[in-house]
Every structure is written in structure tokens, then in C-alpha cells.
Amino acid sequence: MNIPDIFETMDYGPAPESNAEALEWIATHGGKFGHFIGGAFTKPAKGFETRNPATGAVLAQVSQADSKVVAEAVAAARKAQPKWAALPGHGRAKVLYALARLLQKHSRLFAVLESMDNGKPIREARDIDIPLATRHFYYHAGMAQLMEAELADRAALGVCGQIIPWNFPLLMLAWKIAPALAMGNTVVLKPAEYTPLTALLFAQICDEAGVPAGVVNIITGDGETGAALVEAEVDKVAFTGSTEVGRAIRRATAGTGKSLTLELGGKSPYIVFDDADLDSAVEGLVDAIWFNQGQVCCAGSRLLVHEAVAEDFYKRLKVRMDGLRIGDPLDKCIDVGAVVDPVQLAQITSMVDGCSEGEVYRADTPLPEGCFYPPTLITGLSAASPLMQEEIFGPVLVSTTFRTPVEAVELANNTRYGLAATLWTENVNLALDIAPKLAAGVVWVNATNLFDAAAGFGGVRESGFGREGGWEGLLAYTKPKVALKGAAVPVPFAAPEGGTRPDLDRTAKMYVGGKQARPDSGYSQAIWGPKGALLGHVGIGSRKDVRNAVEAAGKARGWGKTTGHLRAQILFYLAENLSARAEEFAGRISDLTGTSKAKASAEVEASIARLFTYGAWADKFDGAAKPVPMRGVALAMNEPVGIIGALCPGEAPLLGLVTAISPAMAMGAPVVAVASEAFPLAATDFYQLLDTSDVPAGAVNILTGPVADLGATLAAHLEVDTLWNFADPALDADLQSAAAGNVKRTWTQRMDWSAPQAEGRAFLQAASEVKTVWVPYGE
Ligand code: NAI
Numbered sequence: 001m002n003i004p005d006i007f008e009t010m011d012y013g014p015a016p017e018s019n020a021e022a023l024e025w026i027a028t029h030g031g032k033f034g035h036f037i038g039g040a041f042t043k044p045a046k047g048f049e050t051r052n053p054a055t056g057a058v059l060a061q062v063s064q065a066d067s068k069v070v071a072e073a074v075a076a077a078r079k080a081q082p083k084w085a086a087l088p089g090h091g092r093a094k095v096l097y098a099l100a101r102l103l104q105k106h107s108r109l110f111a112v113l114e115s116m117d118n119g120k121p122i123r124e125a126r127d128i129d130i131p132l133a134t135r136h137f138y139y140h141a142g143m144a145q146l147m148e149a150e151l152a153d154r155a156a157l158g159v160c161g162q163i164i165p166w167n168f169p170l171l172m173l174a175w176k177i178a179p180a181l182a183m184g185n186t187v188v189l190k191p192a193e194y195t196p197l198t199a200l201l202f203a204q205i206c207d208e209a210g211v212p213a214g215v216v217n218i219i220t221g222d223g224e225t226g227a228a229l230v231e232a233e234v235d236k237v238a239f240t241g242s243t244e245v246g247r248a249i250r251r252a253t254a255g256t257g258k259s260l261t262l263e264l265g266g267k268s269p270y271i272v273f274d275d276a277d278l279d280s281a282v283e284g285l286v287d288a289i290w291f292n293q294g295q296v297c298c299a300g301s302r303l304l305v306h307e308a309v310a311e312d313f314y315k316r317l318k319v320r321m322d323g324l325r326i327g328d329p330l331d332k333c334i335d336v337g338a339v340v341d342p343v344q345l346a347q348i349t350s351m352v353d354g355c356s357e358g359e360v361y362r363a364d365t366p367l368p369e370g371c372f373y374p375p376t377l378i379t380g381l382s383a384a385s386p387l388m389q390e391e392i393f394g395p396v397l398v399s400t401t402f403r404t405p406v407e408a409v410e411l412a413n414n415t416r417y418g419l420a421a422t423l424w425t426e427n428v429n430l431a432l433d434i435a436p437k438l439a440a441g442v443v444w445v446n447a448t449n450l451f452d453a454a455a456g457f458g459g460v461r462e463s464g465f466g467r468e469g470g471w472e473g474l475l476a477y478t479k480p481k482v483a484l485k486g487a488a489v490p491v492p493f494a495a496p497e498g499g500t501r502p503d504l505d506r507t508a509k510m511y512v513g514g515k516q517a518r519p520d521s522g523y524s525q526a527i528w529g530p531k532g533a534l535l536g537h538v539g540i541g542s543r544k545d546v547r548n549a550v551e552a553a554g555k556a557r558g559w560g561k562t563t564g565h566l567r568a569q570i571l572f573y574l575a576e577n578l579s580a581r582a583e584e585f586a587g588r589i590s591d592l593t594g595t596s597k598a599k600a601s602a603e604v605e606a607s608i609a610r611l612f613t614y615g616a617w618a619d620k621f622d623g624a625a626k627p628v629p630m631r632g633v634a635l636a637m638n639e640p641v642g643i644i645g646a647l648c649p650g651e652a653p654l655l656g657l658v659t660a661i662s663p664a665m666a667m668g669a670p671v672v673a674v675a676s677e678a679f680p681l682a683a684t685d686f687y688q689l690l691d692t693s694d695v696p697a698g699a700v701n702i703l704t705g706p707v708a709d710l711g712a713t714l715a716a717h718l719e720v721d722t723l724w725n726f727a728d729p730a731l732d733a734d735l736q737s738a739a740a741g742n743v744k745r746t747w748t749q750r751m752d753w754s755a756p757q758a759e760g761r762a763f764l765q766a767a768s769e770v771k772t773v774w775v776p777y778g779e
Contacts, residue, residue, distance in 0.1 A: 015332040017122045022112045025201065032061045033196070035069060035220060036203035038076035039213025042069075047220065050196055053119035053371040054329050054338035062196050065219040067228040070188070073217040074232045077159040077186040080214030085156040085184030093145035096182060098209035100137035103130065106205065110198055114170055115329045117197040119338030119371065120292050122330050128291075132451055133174035135629070136469075139453035140178035143474055147183060154478035156184030157259055158235035163226045163249075165241045166192035166340050167295040173199050175468045176238050177216060178453075183477040185236070186215045190229055192241075193222040194341050227252070235259060236477070240297070243391075243417075243462050243743065250740035255733025261466025261476050262743060263297065263458055265391040266419030268440065269412035270300030270448065273405070274308045276424035280446065282316050285397065286335070288422060288448040290324060290375050293339050294395040297463075298420035300448050302388060303377075303399035304411050310401045314379060321363040321375045328368070336395060338371045345371050348394030352376065355387050358398075383414050391417075405434060413439045416742075418461035422448040435773050436561075436637070441467070444774045447632065454626040455634035456770045460642070460721075465745045465769075470626060470636065472770045484757055486750025489728045490593075490650045490678040496532035507537040508684030510545055510704060513552030514697025516687060519705070520544035527681055530594030538680045541705030546672070546713040549701040553643045553670035554719055556698030560640035560668030564619030571615035571665055574693040575608045581689070582608070585654055585682060592653055592679040606754045607658040613759050614666040621666065621764045626772075633777040638768040640669035641745065642721025645714030647674045647707050649726045652753040653682035659753050660726060661700050663763035672701045672714060674727070680704045711735055718742045724766065726750070 034042035047063035065073070084092070103110065110133075111125040120129070147154070160180045164172035169191055180187050191199035203218045219225060223245070230237050230252050236259040239249050243264040253260050270288050272281045288300025305313050329337035339345045352360070355378065363375040376396045381388050387398045402408040412421055421440040425431050435443045441459040444450055451457060456467035467473045507524050509516040519539030527535045539545075559567075578585065582604045589600035626634040644664045649656035653676045664671040675683030683702050690700055703710055707727045715723050715738035722745040725735055729748050739746050747766045751758055 013333075016328065017112055017330045017332055019112055019116060019330060021109050022116055025109060025113070026060050026197070029060070033200050033220065034063050035065055035073065036200065036206075036216070036218040037069075037073045038217070039207065041203070048193065048222070050117060050194065052116045053340055056370060059116060060197060062200070062220040065190070065221040065225045065228070067231070069219060070225065070228040070232050073188040073219050074159055074161070074234060076214040077188050077217050078233070080212055081156070081158055081186040084186055084212060084215050087184075089144045089147040092182060092184065093141045095210055096137050096141035096144055096178060099205065099211070100134050100141060102205045102209050103134040103137060106201075107131075107134070110170060110201060112330065113201060114198050115337070117195045118166060118169060119329050119340055121334045121337040123332055123334065124292060129168055129171045133171045136174040136178045136453045140182040143179065144182040151474070151478065153481050154183070154475070155481045157477060157479050158185060159233070160185045160187045160236040160238055160477070161229040161232060161234035162187055162189040162238045163229060163241065164189065164191055166195040167292060167297070169195040170198040170202065172240055173202060179468070179474050179477050180238075181215065183474060185477055188217045188219060188229060188234065190219050190221060190226055193220070196220045238476075239263070246464055246743060247740045250743060251737050254736035254740070257732075259476070259479070262464035263466065263468065264462065264464035264743065266297050266299070266417045266459060266463050267302055267389065267391055267415045268298050268300050268417070268420040268422070269302045269304050269438070271408050271412060271421070271423040271434070272303070272305040272309070272313060273408070273423070273425035273427070273430060274306040275426045277426060278309060278313055278316055281424040282313070282320050284422065284424065284448045285317060286320060286324070289397045290336055290395050291449055293336060293373065295340060295344070295393050296449065298442065298449065300420075300422045301392065301397060302415075303397055304402055304408055305399060307401040307403050314377070317377060318361055321361070321377065322365055324363055324365060324375050326363075326365055326367060326372055326374065336375060339373050339394060342371055344393065345373060348373050348392055348396065351387065351390065351392050352378070352396055355385065357381055357385050383411055389415060405430065409434060409437045416462045417459065419459035419463035420444070431775070436639070436771075440771070441769070442772045442774070446776055447774060450628070450630065450632065450774050452626070452628040452630070452634065455628055455772050455774070456636060457772065460769055462743045464743055467770055472636065475765070480757065484751035484755055486649070486752070487651045492678040493528040493530050495526060495528055508539070508681060508704065510539055510541060510549070511687045511690065511700070511702040512545070512549045513555070513701065514691070517545070517548065520548070527592070527679075529591050533591070535591055536681055538684060538704040541674070541703040541710050543713045545703055546710055546717065549672040549703055550643060550717050550719050552698040552701055553672050556670040556696055557643075559670055559696055559699045562668060567665060567668055568615045568618035570694050571611050571618060571662060574689055574695065575611035575615065577689045577693050578604070578611065579608050585685065588682050588685055589653055592681055602754070603652060603655045607655045610655065610658050610759055611662055614662040617764055618666040621768070623770070631776060631778055632774055635773040635775065637771045637773060638667070638764075639771050640667045641767055641769045642669060643719060644669050644671045644722045644724060644767060645711070645717070645720045646671055646724040647711045647727035647731070648676055648683070649750070649753060650676045650678045650707075650728070652676070653679035654686070655753045656726060657683045657686060657702070659758055660724060663759070663767045665695070665699065667764060667767040669767050670699050670701075672703065672720070674707050674710045674714070675702055675704045677705070677707045677727070707731070708734070712738055715739045715744065715746075716741055720744060722747065722766070724749070
């Protein structure tokens with residue numbers, strides 16, 4: 001071939017990367033690995049082979065950890081934890097910095113090993129996975145350094161069990177280990193069975209970096225090992241993987257008090273508007289769906305393209321697909337490598353072959369023998385088609401068209417997931433109009449699949465909860481330094497013999513959609529005072545009432561789009577109206593609970609002050625602009641978390657209600673509150689205040705009745721996004737298990753509700769979720 005020919009074809013010659021050093025590293029371990037526990041490798045035991053998916057060659061033999069090994073690893077982590085947490089932040093920062101430096105120093109070895117074990121192109125491992133993992137350790141070295149100054153009231157959780165998938169083995173390890181260590185936790189991490197090798201190499205460098213024995217423990221094994229780790233004596237479980245396993249983990253941890261974060265699947269939309277720079281959008285798609293063979297949780301796997309440009313766009317896309325080079329992942333010229341395992345290949349194949357709709361286009365490029373799947377585009381699918389809804393987790397792009405921005409948003413949000421979204425348009429107004437409307441934890445504008453340690457990553461809906469990266473990710477590895485205890489859960493006063501009855505029967509209703517509503521059950525219950533007086537009746541709420549309240553809350557989702565200034569005014573006004581009736585409420589609290597008038601008045605005053613606090617916060621719970629190291633800025637926008645189900649504490653009939661509803665109101669999250677079961681009448685009196693304080697219909701709904709039953713219905717309801725249990729931790733096992741259905745966030749708090757910790761940022765954080773919006777910015 002001569003030079004003009006080369007220019008004509010633009011073909012690349014092969015540029016193979018040597019695997020010699022990686023093979024030598026495996027050989028120094030005799031090709032067999034034990035677990036890394038307490039600072040040393042255990043003897044290799046019975047286990048399984050890990051293979052190079054591109055060649056099928058066995059790379060090494062790794063051990064399968066059973067529950068005994070898991071317990072040993074957890075014990076080692078437990079032993080090391082207090083000393084690690086007691087180090088000054090600077091001490092931990094130095095260790096994390098050393099890890100970052102060592103990752104850099106051995107970056108090529110890590111990249112080659114990753115590519116061999118996973119099948120990803122070396123170009124990606126070298127330029128994306130390893131640098132991002134390194135950056136994560138640098139960033140969190142800084143967080144360790146700053147912990148005492150900036151997070152003075154937070155402490156480590158203890159031992160974290162971390163389970164990661166096979167698509168970004170080292171990067172996911174970094175996302176899990178760096179923040180945990182920075183905050184003084186110790187970890188037991190289980191890599192995925194297909195890709196354990198870079199985690200084992202990382203274990204080796206821990207020693208070199210001066211990580212104290214037991215601070216990092218790596219155990220290998222399959223799902224059973226993962227399940228054993230979830231069951232073990234850990235304080236937190238952090239999981240990334242499939243939604244199905246995430247749900248199982250939510251059920252397994254329900255009621256255990258273990259902290260939990262789940263980063264699950266996605267079916268992320270990739271929206272191309274008619275004014276987009278189409279060539280850039282095509283190039284973006286290469287990174288969205290053919291990056292890592294599409295085995296990316298946030299892959300832009302659902303292309304939505306404006307009808308006016310669809311034909312042109314598909315044409316350009318097919319040309320680009322035909323130009324993708326598929327083959328040996330260790331060849332630096334390769335764009336698309338091997339699928340991680342024949343099992344995954346079979347899964348992709350069967351999903352695509354099972355689709356009878358649409359038109360399938362496969363890249364016209366030679367496909368090597370083995371574990372490879374061609375870049376594929378399927379057009380003309382209906383929105384309900386399984387391939388439009390289910391995660392394929394392979395290099396398969398599905399597509400449909402839209403006519404208007406409204407339709408684009410509808411299609412984009414027509415999924416049970418909510419991990420990421422990409423949009424392309426040259427119109428900044430359109431981009432910034434659409435971004436807030438997308439149900440996604442991350443939105444990329446005119447770019448895709450950008451990640452950085454400073455920018456929070458994570459989803460909404462069934463894509464899980466919790467963020468990785470940024471300040472928001474750190475909190476999930478901490479707890480308050482001072483643990484507050486709550487009072488005992490009160491029981492209603494029993495009906496006395498010959499108790500006194502009021503002259504006039506007063507039966508309070510529910511408060512749903514801005515109106516008082518009779519309980520659907522048609523049943524009510526008497527509320528007795530401590531001295532045997534019948535104070536009134538309340539309705540016994542049932543499933544139907546919960547459904548009505550959630551429906552009303554759903555109609556009030558637009559509440560979150562109002563300005564913080566408006567919500568602040570409403571909260572202040574509510575406080576003003578409560579203040580006008582302070583004496584009456586104090587009397588009610590005293591009658592209900594038997595507490596002194598002075599204490600009851602203090603509860604009312606605290607409630608007024610709390611409403612003021614959230615009136616203050618409503619326009620001040622700022623987001624952030626994250627300085628990411630690229631030509632862009634990542635905006636961290638605090639969005640309302642969705643519909644909140646809140647079980648109010650029994651013992652503080654008014655303050656408990658206000659504690660639950662006012663942070664939700666500040667953030668614009670509609671709330672369905674279940675009033676104190678023992679003393680509900682202060683909450684039912686509150687309806688009139690809501691009516692007279694300009695609170696929009698459905699923004700606050702209040703139910704009365706059995707907290708356990710109403711809570712269980714709220715927890716299982718698919719439209720409820722978060723469940724707050726301030727009533728009784730004993731309900732957590734049932735509530736959290738039911739919450740697994742749509743992978744709801746749950747939050748349990750018990751404390752003295754008049755304490756300063758009973759309001760503020762933690763509550764606002766629980767009422768919101770960070771959306772990270774990446775926009776081009778600067779040079
Ligand atoms: P998976 O969710 O089964 O595996 C992820 C990790 O969880 C692995 O380390 C595995 O050993 C562990 N695990 C499996 N069962 C467990 C259990 N019961 N308890 C605790 N840990 C357990 O994912 P898998 O089977 O590898 O892939 C299946 C599908 O999951 C893929 O086709 C893809 O759709 C999705 N997936 C999504 C990922 C994401 O990043 N969101 C990553 C990997 C897979």
C-alpha cells in the first residue's frame with residue numbers, strides 16, 4: 001500500500017499493546033489468587049477461572065469466598081476501623097494520595113489487565129477507566145484532608161460491604177473505596193466474577209501505599225459471595241449492578257439498620273433536536289452506546305430523534321457505524337472490543353433476536369470470531385416495545401422519532417429507569433428548558449458519558465438511590481457524630497369506663513387534594529384524652545385513602561417548579577397563621593397528650609420556628625457548579641425528590657407533623673403525611689391552616705389511622721418516591737421490604753424533635769435529589 005492509498009482508505013494498521021507485563025504479574029502469583037484479607041493474600045482456594053473474553057484464554061484462577069471467608073474479611077475490617085477513623089484526616093489523605101500516585105505509576109499495567117479481563121478496548125481502559133479511577137483517589141484524598149473542617153459533625157459509618165459489576169471494574173472500585181476510606185470507613189469489596197483481576201492488583205498496591213492492614217479487603221466470588229457479604233455484620237452496603245439484584249439487596253437489608261446505596265440499571269434517552277449539530281451528535285452516539293460495547297449503566301441506549309432530521313441522521317449514523325473497528329481489544333486502533341462473557345453475548349443475542357418489530361441495521365464491518373457483537377441500530381420501534389424498555393447492556397441502539405419537544409420529554413421519561421439523559425441542540429434555551437424536565441440523575445448537554453469525581457453520579461426511580469462523587473456522594477459514607485435517641489413510641493389512651501363525652505360530636509376527616517375527605521372505609525375511631533375525656537373521632541384511613549392522597553400529590557408535582565421565593569412566603573404565612581392560633585393548638589396538645597400547658601406551648605412555638613426555618617431555606621438550599629477538569633461545568637441542581645410518604649412521630653403531634661411536611665414544602669415535594677396515631681387531632685386541626693395559607697391543593701395531604709398499615713401501603717405504592725419513617729423503627733423491616741418494588745429511598749429518624757438536629761440540611765437533602773447537568777462552558 002502506498003501513501004495515496006493510505007490517505008484514500010484512512011485504514012489503520014494494527015497497533016497492538018503488549019500483554020507481557022500483565023501476564024508476568026499473573027504469573028508471579030502462580031496464576032492463582034486467594035483473597036486479600038487483613039493486609040495479606042490468603043492461600044488460593046477452590047474457585048473459578050477468569051477468562052479473556054476476546055480470546056477465550058484462561059487468565060487466572062480465583063477463589064470463591066464462602067460466608068466463613070466473608071466473616072473473616074469483615075472481622076479484619078472491623079478490627080482496623082477505629083484506628084483508621086481516629087487518624088487525623090491528613091493521615092488518611094496521605095494514604096489516598098499514595099494510592100492515586102501508584103495508580104498513575106502502574107497505569108499501563110492496570111489498563112492492559114483491565115482490557116484483557118473485561119474485553120474493553122485498551123484505548124478506553126487507558127484514556128478513561130484508569131485516569132478517572134486515579135482522579136477519584138486524588139479528589140478523595142482532598143476530602144479526607146477537609147473532613148474535620150468541613151464535615152465536623154459527621155463520623156464514619158464503620159465497615160462497608162461493597163459489591164461492584166464487571167463493566168468498569170477498577171473505576172467502580174475507585175468510586176466505592178475512595179470516599180469510604182476518606183471518611184474513615186474500612187471496606188470489604190467484592191469485584192464481579194468476570195473481572196476480578198484489577199481489584200487484586202489494587203489490593204497489592206494497597207500495601208505499597210501504606211494502607212493499614214484490614215482497611216481494604218478484597219474477596220472474590222459470585223452472587224452467593226455477594227449475598228453473604230450483604231448478610232454479614234457490615235454497617236453499609238454499597239451496590240452497583242442490575243436492578244433485579246439491587247431489589248434483592250434492598251429486601252435482604254430491610255429492617256437491619258444497614259445503610260444502603262444502590263446504583264442500578266438504566267435505559268437512558270439520547271435526544272437529538274432538529275437544530276443539533278448532527279455530526280457531533282453522531283460522534284456522541286459512538287461514545288454513548290458503543291463505548292465499552294454498550295455495557296454501560298448510563299449508556300445512551302434509546303435514541304430519540306426529531307422527525308424532520310431523522311432520515312438524514314440515520315444515514316450519517318450508519319456511515320459512522322460502518323467505520324467502527326471491531327476486534328482485538330489490545331489493539332490501540334480498535335473502537336469496539338469484546339462483550340464481557342459468552343453469557344452476556346447470549347443475552348444480547350436473544351433479546352435482539354426476540355424482537356419482531358422495527359428495522360435492524362448491523363454495522364457493515366468484519367466481525368471477529370468469538371465474544372463479539374456488531375454495533376446495531378434498531379429503528380421504528382414503538383415506545384412500549386420491550387427493547388425500548390429493557391436494558392440490553394450491549395452495543396444495540398434502539399430508536400424512535402418525535403415531533404415536538406413536549407413529545408420528546410414524554411418519550412424520554414417513558415421508562416421505569418432514571419439514570420441519565422443526553423440532549424443535543426444548538427439552542428441553549430431549549431437545552432435548559434428540557435434538562436429540568438427529564439427524569440434522570442445526570443443530564444449531558446451536547447456531550448455524553450462525561451464523568452468526574454467532583455460531579456455526583458446516580459439515578460432516580462428504579463435506577464437506584466444515592467450519589468457517587470462530589471460532596472453529595474460523601475454523605476452516604478458518614479453518619480451524624482452525635483446519635484440522638486427518640487422517645488418511646490406512644491400508644492393511644494384507652495377508652496375509660498364512663499368517660500366524658502363532648503356536647504357535640506366532632507369527627508375529623510382526612511386532608512386530600514386540598515379538601516377534607518371522608519375515610520373510604522367509613523370507619524372512624526375515638527380519640528381519648530389522658531383523663532378519660534373523649535376528644536373527638538378521626539377516620540381510619542385505608543389503602544383507598546392512600547391511593548387518593550398519592551393521586552392528589554401526583555397532580556401537585558408542579559409544586560416543585562414554583563419558585564423557592566413563593567414557597568418561602570407560603571411557609572412564613574403558615575407560621576403566621578399558626579402563631580395566631582398558638583394558644584388553641586397548645587390547649588389541644590395538652591388535652592391530647594396530658595403534657596403541661598407550658599410544654600405544649602413550647603411545642604407550638606418550636607413548630608412556628610421550624611416553619612420559619614424552612615421558609616428561610618426554601619430559597620437558599622443552593623445547588624453548586626462543579627469545576628470539572630474539562631471544557632464544561634457540572635451543575636448540581638437540587639430537585640424535589642418526588643412524592644414523599646411521611647409517617648409522623650407519634651409523640652409530638654404538631655411538631656412532628658411540621659418536621660415532616662415543612663422540608664418537603666421547602667423543596668416543593670408533594671407529601672402524604674400520616675398523622676400521629678396516638679394523638680392525631682393536632683394534625684387534623686392543622687387542615688384549616690393549610691387551607692388559609694395558600695398551600696396548593698395536593699402539596700400536603702394528611703391521613704389518619706393505623707400507621708403500620710398506611711405506611712405499608714405507601715411503601716408499596718409505585719408512585720411514591722421516598723418513604724420517611726419518623727414514627728417507629730420497628731416498622732422498618734416491612735416498610736423497607738415493600739419499598740424494594742420501585743426501589744424507593746427510605747429514611748428513618750428518631751430523635752428529640754425539638755433538637756437543632758431535627759431540622760436543616762439533612763432534611764432538605766432527604767427531600768431532594770441532586771441532578772447533575774453537564775453543560776459546555778468556557779474555552
Ligand atoms: P449482577 O447485578 O448480577 O452483578 C453485579 C454484582 O452483584 C456482581 O459482583 C455479582 O457477583 C453480585 N451479585 C449477584 N447476585 C447477588 C446477590 N444476590 N447479592 C449480592 N450480590 C450479588 O449483574 P450481572 O448478572 O453481572 O449482569 C446482568 C445484567 O445486569 C446485565 O445484563 C445488565 O443489564 C445489568 N448490569 C448493570 C450494571 C450497572 O452498572 N448498572 C452492571 C452490571 C450489570
